[in-house]
Amino acid sequence: MRAIAVDAMGSDAAPLPEIEGAILAAQAQHAEVILVGPQDRLLRELERRSAKGLKIEIVHASEAVTMEDEAAKAFRRKRDSSIRVAARLVRDGKVDGLISAGNTGAVMTTAKILLGTLEGVDRPALAQVFPSSVHGKASVLLDVGANVDCKPLHLEQFAVMGEIYYRVIFGAEKPRVGLLSNGTETHKGTEATREALARLNELNLNFAGYVEGRDLFNGRVDVIVADGFIGNVALKISEGMVDTFSSLLREALSSSLPSKVGYLLSRRAFERMKKRLDYSEYGGAPLLGVKGVCIICHGGSNANAIKNAIRVAAEFSEGRVNEKIERELALASLSKN
Amino acid sequence: MRAIAVDAMGSDAAPLPEIEGAILAAQAQHAEVILVGPQDRLLRELERRSAKGLKIEIVHASEAVTMEDEAAKAFRRKRDSSIRVAARLVRDGKVDGLISAGNTGAVMTTAKILLGTLEGVDRPALAQVFPSSVHGKASVLLDVGANVDCKPLHLEQFAVMGEIYYRVIFGAEKPRVGLLSNGTETHKGTEATREALARLNELNLNFAGYVEGRDLFNGRVDVIVADGFIGNVALKISEGMVDTFSSLLREALSSSLPSKVGYLLSRRAFERMKKRLDYSEYGGAPLLGVKGVCIICHGGSNANAIKNAIRVAAEFSEGRVNEKIERELALASLSKN
Numbered sequence: 254m255r256a257i258a259v260d261a262m263g264s265d266a267a268p269l270p271e272i273e274g275a276i277l278a279a280q281a282q283h284a285e286v287i288l289v290g291p292q293d294r295l296l297r298e299l300e301r302r303s304a305k306g307l308k309i310e311i312v313h314a315s316e317a318v319t320m321e322d323e324a325a326k327a328f329r330r331k332r333d334s335s336i337r338v339a340a341r342l343v344r345d346g347k348v349d350g351l352i353s354a355g356n357t358g359a360v361m362t363t364a365k366i367l368l369g370t371l372e373g374v375d376r377p378a379l380a381q382v383f384p385s386s387v388h389g390k391a392s393v394l395l396d397v398g399a400n401v402d403c404k405p406l407h408l409e410q411f412a413v414m415g416e417i418y419y420r421v422i423f424g425a426e427k428p429r430v431g432l433l434s435n436g437t438e439t440h441k442g443t444e445a446t447r448e449a450l451a452r453l454n455e456l457n458l459n460f461a462g463y464v465e466g467r468d469l470f471n472g473r474v475d476v477i478v479a480d481g482f483i484g485n486v487a488l489k490i491s492e493g494m495v496d497t498f499s500s501l502l503r504e505a506l507s508s509s510l511p512s513k514v515g516y517l518l519s520r521r522a523f524e525r526m527k528k529r530l531d532y533s534e535y536g537g538a539p540l541l542g543v544k545g546v547c548i549i550c551h552g553g554s555n556a557n558a559i560k561n562a563i564r565v566a567a568e569f570s571e572g573r574v575n576e577k578i579e580r581e582l583a584l585a586s587l588s589k590n
Numbered sequence: 591m592r593a594i595a596v597d598a599m600g601s602d603a604a605p606l607p608e609i610e611g612a613i614l615a616a617q618a619q620h621a622e623v624i625l626v627g628p629q630d631r632l633l634r635e636l637e638r639r640s641a642k643g644l645k646i647e648i649v650h651a652s653e654a655v656t657m658e659d660e661a662a663k664a665f666r667r668k669r670d671s672s673i674r675v676a677a678r679l680v681r682d683g684k685v686d687g688l689i690s691a692g693n694t695g696a697v698m699t700t701a702k703i704l705l706g707t708l709e710g711v712d713r714p715a716l717a718q719v720f721p722s723s724v725h726g727k728a729s730v731l732l733d734v735g736a737n738v739d740c741k742p743l744h745l746e747q748f749a750v751m752g753e754i755y756y757r758v759i760f761g762a763e764k765p766r767v768g769l770l771s772n773g774t775e776t777h778k779g780t781e782a783t784r785e786a787l788a789r790l791n792e793l794n795l796n797f798a799g800y801v802e803g804r805d806l807f808n809g810r811v812d813v814i815v816a817d818g819f820i821g822n823v824a825l826k827i828s829e830g831m832v833d834t835f836s837s838l839l840r841e842a843l844s845s846s847l848p849s850k851v852g853y854l855l856s857r858r859a860f861e862r863m864k865k866r867l868d869y870s871e872y873g874g875a876p877l878l879g880v881k882g883v884c885i886i887c888h889g890g891s892n893a894n895a896i897k898n899a900i901r902v903a904a905e906f907s908e909g910r911v912n913e914k915i916e917r918e919l920a921l922a923s924l925s926k927n
Contacts, residue, residue, distance in 0.1 A: 385834075398772060401780050435735060435822035443738050443819055466823040467830030482780055483820055485772035486803040490824055493804030494831045497722070506856055515855030518848040 254285050254308070255567040256348040257546075258339040259559065261290030262317035263355030265552045270354070272298050274559020279307040283564040287348055289314050289339040314338035317355075320552065324358035328366065336360055340367040343545035349570040350546025352537060352562040354554040361399055364540055364547040371575055373582030376400050377542035378411045378481070379549065380418055381488055382535035385472045391535060392469060393419050394433075396481040397488045399540065403480035405448035408432065412453055412460075413581050414541040415476040421572035422565060428475035431464030433483060439463070445480070453478075456585055536565035542578070546570050591622050591645070592904040593685040594883075595676040596896065598627030599654035600692030602889045607691070609635050611896020616644040620901040624685055626651050626676040651675040654692075657889065661695035665703065673697055677704040680882035686907040687883025689874060689899040691891040698736055701877055701884040708912055710919030713737050714879035715748045715818070716886065717755060718825050719872035722809045728872060729806060730756050731770075733818040734825045736877065740817035742785035745769065749790055749797075750918050751878040752813040758909035759902060760812070768801030768811035770820060776800070782817070790815075793922055873898035876906060879915070883907050 259275055261268040268290055275286040276299075285308040288295050292313040299309065314335040318327045327334065339351040340363045353360045361379065370377055378396035385392055395415045400407065412430050419428040432450055434442040439450065441463060453460050461474050468474055469487065479487065506516040537550040537558065546569045548562045596612055598605040605627055612623040613636075622645040625632050629650040636646065651672040655664040664671065676688040677700045690697045698716065707714055715733035722729055732752045737744065749767050756765040769787055771779040776787065778800060790797050798811050805811055806824065816824065843853040874887040874895065883906045885899045 401772060401778075433823060435738060435819050441738075446819075465830075466826030466828075467833070469827060470830045470834040479823075482772050482783075483823055486770060486816075486820055487823060487827055489803030490806060490827050491803075491831060493807045494828060494835075496804070497807040498831075498835050509858070511855040511858075515852040515857075518852030519843055519856065520852075521846070521848075 254282065255350070255570045256285040256287060257563050257566045258287045258289055258312070258342045258348040258351040259563065260335045260339045260351065260353035260355055260360075261288045261295055262314070262335040263353040263360075263552075264550070264554045264559075267317075267354070268295060268298065270554055270556045270559050272302065273556035274554075274563065275309055276302060276304050276307060277556055277560035278563035279304070279309050281560070281564070283560070284567040286310070286563060287312050287342060289335045289342070290317070291315065312338060312342065318359045320356050322356055322359060324356065324362040327356065327359045328362050336363050337367070340364055340547075343547070344368055350548065350566040352548040352550060352559070352566050354537075354550035354552055354559065357398065357549055360547065360549050361540055364543045368543045368545045368547065370542050371544060371582075372579045373586060374410055374414070374542035374578070376403070376407050376410070377540050378414060379538050380415055380541050381484075381538045383469055383491065384535070385470050390472045391423065392472070392475055392477060394469060394477045394479065394484055394487060395541065396479065396484045397538065398481050398485040400481040402482070403445065405445055405452055408445070408449035408478050408480065409452045409456070409585070410542070410582065412456065412458060412476070412478045413585060414578050415478060416458055417574055417577045417581060418539060418541055418569075419476050421574050421577070422568055423475070425475060427459040429459050429461050429473070430476045430478065431461045431468060431474035433477050433479035433487070434463040434465065437463045437465065449478075455588075536561035539565070539569060541574075544575065591619065592687070592907050593622040593624060594900050594903045595624045595626055595649070595679045595685040595688040596900065597672045597676045597688065597690035597692055597697075598625045598632055599651070599672040600690040600697075600889075601887070601891045601896075604654075604691070605632060605635065607891055607893045607896050609639065610893035611891075611900065612646055613639060613641050613644060614893055614897035615900035616641070616646050618897070618901070620897070621904040623647070623900060624649050624679065626672045626679070627654070628652065649675060649679065655696045657693050659693055659696060661693065661699040664693065664696045665699050673700050674704070677701055677884075680884070681705055687885065687903040689885040689887060689896070689903050691887035691889055691896065694735065694886055697884065697886050698877055701880045705880045705882045705884065707879055708881060708919075709916045710923060711747055711751070711879035711915070713740070713744050713747070714877050715751060716875050717752055717878050718821075718875045720806055720828065721872075722807050727809045728760065729809070729812055729814060731806060731814045731816065731821055731824060732878065733816065733821045734875065735818050735822040737818040739819070740782065742782055742789055745782070745786035745815050745817065746789045746793070746922070747879070747919065749793065749795060749813070749815045750922060751915050752815060753795055754911055754914045754918060755876060755878055755906075756813050758911050758914070759905055762812060764796040765812035766796050766798050766810070767813045767815065768798045768805060770814050770816035770824070771800035771802065774800045774802060786815075792925075873902035876902070878911075881912065883912075
């Protein structure tokens, strides 16, 4: 079984979702879990939940990075932060990967510096899984925030990394890859996307060319490549729309007696729908391109989201995603010489 | 009353939505309407609908641009297209503005070349109205597709144009303006957005600084500025998500007998909600920065969308949006010298 370190002080409600998620993951035998954070407190909470017999250990960390901390400063000053201790466990080979629901910038900075990047990768990229309207399908968008001002070469590397991640985690044989643009015709896009389009056409990929914003959700492609600025805007629009839609729905359904009764009758259907839109089912956003495994979860993660992230981290490691990324990038680079 | 030319051959179901929308607008006395397209056919359809006594005229155009036509080619080759004839009417001062639900690229190209740009405007920008989760509020995003690879100066001009448009059309005294970025801190963004941020801070605007993708819908700001590449991706993500929600909702609600009954009871609530998400209520996307008025509607526009676009075109002209844009840009440029 793989060993996964969980930053226990990351989420908005830390350390409870982390502890409960760790228990769920250990019960399901997804991985051995190492909780990283204030030893006494974690031990007390674990004992209260009768987690005896489960493969959960605690490694002490005396500090925690907050959402307000600036990434680079937090890295320099909080040398015993739970994020940094967890990353050190990965670097030293004591665990296979880490997950954190903490400050995204701080997790990325820490992972990039302490773990280092894979051979052939210039910039790690954060990949986010999106639910799709096609049942049981999901799509992956990268980069959603690690890098702004990307060069075509970076977009090419993102495509290779995203494709391998999708193949391993979603069990797809030949995932379809698209490049996010403002239209599907080849003359569309920016200078950078047009050069990336040419590069991606040269790769041994199931490449669909340019895709549009709406293709994030309709199942047309599995992996969507964008620079971190656009990817981040795209991610936050989607999150904003889910919130807007939920609040409009709630408002509409409480507006009259018939609609209230209607809501009660349809409640299970709504809950199923909400579950399909729920990001926590998909197990967090992997930072692709760093050595080891680093999965970043939403600050609002619940125990279920943490459990799923632990599962994905273990699958990531078992599926040898990193080895495959290094091999594919070496091949892509060879074929050009 | 203002006179507005309607490209009768633009929408997917042309000319019916255009004719019916023209009738609705004339009945509501929004404007005098000039339908531009094949005279015989338009006359026949108008007669069939007993539009006598309404202020609707027909101006003949023998050709139509299709969605497949390339913009520049269509402009050169289809010299008697309904888009081009409508734009000529504006240029020659025979009408105050035009609306078209046709090929967006072709409408923009035609308007830019035939109408020309306002004093002080380097690049016209397409502005899209978004519904917000705050009741009765809307936000405007620009540019949604007229320009990729924008320079900071262009973003500054977009902000000035969008603010004036919002002020006139939504009757807001001091609309709040934001610049779309991947985070609200000033060190975020690309090189171009950071320089634009500094420029926008210098303007006499109610400027909120950087905003994120989720702020498109939460009413935090009224006007959101972005380059045309990002704006277009944002627009299409939103459209895609509305479709995804609708299909998930439909699927969820037809999944069991209780939820079907529930749906019947809540139907009016759903319809109200759909109406709030419905772009057609907002009257199309103005191409800001060209002389005259040019409003571009969705290809799937119905009669109601056409009617609203005619109303907005008339209000745009009556509210002297263009005069105000030229004045503000001259002031902004003066204050720098």
